[in-house]
Amino acid sequence: xxxxxxxxxxxxxxxxxxxxxxxxxxxxxxxxxxxxxxxxxxxxxxxxxxxxxxxxxxxxxxxxxxxxxxxxxxxxxxxxxxxxxxxxxxxxxxxxxxxxxxxxxxxxxxxxxxxxxxxxx
Amino acid sequence: xxxxxxxxxxxxxxxxxxxxxxxxxxxxxxxxxxxxxxxxxxxxxxxxxxxxxxxxxxxxxxxxxxxxxxxxxxxxxxxxxxxxxxxxxxxxxxxxxxxxxxxxxxxxxxx
Numbered sequence: 611x612x613x614x615x616x617x618x619x620x621x622x623x624x625x626x627x628x629x630x631x632x633x634x635x636x637x638x639x640x641x642x643x644x645x646x647x648x649x650x651x652x653x654x655x656x657x658x659x660x661x662x663x664x665x666x667x668x669x670x671x672x673x674x675x676x677x678x679x680x681x682x683x684x685x686x687x688x689x690x691x692x693x694x695x696x697x698x699x700x701x702x703x704x705x706x707x708x709x710x711x712x713x714x715x716x717x718x719x720x721x722x723x724x725x726x727x728x729x730x731x
Numbered sequence: 732x733x734x735x736x737x738x739x740x741x742x743x744x745x746x747x748x749x750x751x752x753x754x755x756x757x758x759x760x761x762x763x764x765x766x767x768x769x770x771x772x773x774x775x776x777x778x779x780x781x782x783x784x785x786x787x788x789x790x791x792x793x794x795x796x797x798x799x800x801x802x803x804x805x806x807x808x809x810x811x812x813x814x815x816x817x818x819x820x821x822x823x824x825x826x827x828x829x830x831x832x833x834x835x836x837x838x839x840x841x842x
Contacts, residue, residue, distance in 0.1 A: 645831070647777075654734065654836040655769070655777065655820050657829075671829055672732070705776055716765035716824040716831075717782035724776055 612636035614706050614722035621728045627694040630725045632706030639687035640664040642708040645718055646680065646691045650702040658704075661689060662711065696729045703727075735760065735821055735834035742840040743811045751837045753804040753821035759832055761802035765824035768797060768806045772817045780819075781806060808839065816841045 617631040632644060646658040659670035661680040668680050679692045689706060704725045707718035736754040743749040753760065753768075760766055766784045769777035779788055781797040784804060794809045804823070808815050821834035 647833075655822075655833040657822075657831045657833055660830065669828075669830055707777075716763075717767040717779060717822075718777075719779050719782075719788065721776040721778070
């Protein structure tokens with residue numbers, strides 16, 4: 611079945627970087643964008659950006675420009691999200707979610723279970 | 732890109748209907764028919780409930796319906812059930828530069 615399996619929880623110190631992975635299975639990896647969405651404790655969902663696994667092209671939310679890098683390894687159907695210069699307010703659950711690369715498709719139909727990233731000194 | 736505006740909470744008794752609004756601008760909700768809605772239970776990942784304003788994915792009960800007028804989209808849950816108690820988020824396409832923006836989220840309580 612279609613699933614996105616994310617890497618385990620991370621604890622990082624302020625100023626460090628974190629890299630979260632999202633392994634896709636059950637579908638053609640290159641046929642779907644991979645989006646990253648985060649949710650701080652008790653807060654709402656926040657779109658961070660997306661990567662086209664086919665081309666490697668990315669779009670990032672302005673808020674994260676310069677701090678986030680999204681990459682992929684098509685040989686293992688895995689997408690990555692790296693966030694640098696971590697601050698305490700980056701403490702959140704980070705989700706990956708797929709979105710079909712088809713003109714006029716704009717919804718995320720499968721989500722990973724989330725990766726908790728805690729930033730604390 | 733600012734978050735879309737949703738009411739913080741709505742509530743209803745079992746069997747009643749509740750409607751959640753999602754207000755944006757002509758650059759997002761009003762500019763495209765690409766509003767989606769997600770249900771999130773505590774500690775769980777979001778689940779797609781509505782896409783393209785009013786379409787339901789396979790497996791989503793027809794108690795859930797969506798609509799849009801101008802810059803405001805709405806999600807209606809008819810025949811409210813206990814399992815509908817969750818947080819709900821709208822999301823809109825907003826153009827090629829910053830493609831997606833989520834709503835602030837609404838907690839639905841079944842009384």
